[in-house]
């Protein structure tokens with residue numbers, strides 16, 4: 001999957017979870033903004049195992065670091081694309097948030113952590129729709145995909161992703177925002193009127 005699809009999938013996943021859990025306790029604006037950023041980072045985080053990922057491309061000598069990290073993580077679609085990797089990255093990100101908490105006192109880090117993890121899970125789900133599949137159950141070396149028949153899955157960056165999956169995700173997100181607009185506004189509103 002290309003980064004654009006992962007970004008959209010991450011925010012769509014987060015919006016769905018927010019609606020399902022609605023009404024959430026009132027959140028600070030700082031929490032909402034940092035959570036959105038964390039969600040987008042989580043959405044592309046598993047691809048740090050790929051030297052050509054946008055994350056590395058945007059850094060000076062990122063390609064070199066990308067190759068090193070990629071090798072350490074076992075190559076593309078390996079550790080960071082599994083439940084084990086999800087747990088590991090989740091643990092590291094939580095530690096980072098605890099470390100950063102003193103400099104961002106208005107941010108409720110538990111919500112930020114969940115937003116990041118929802119982004120990561122959405123990445124693994126989206127990659128499961130591609131021909132390559134995802135090794136969800138590492139160290140079991142089997143790649144899973146949906147639908148199970150490989151031929152029916154989409155190819156990264158090709159027609160199925162660009163013209164079917166991406167527009168479909170956009171429609172779902174716009175649809176949810178329209179249908180549940182009051183619930184989403186409530187996240188901000190209740191805090192302001194408290």
Ligand SMILES: [Zn+2]
Pocket residue numbers: 001046047081123127
């Ligand atoms: Zn990936």
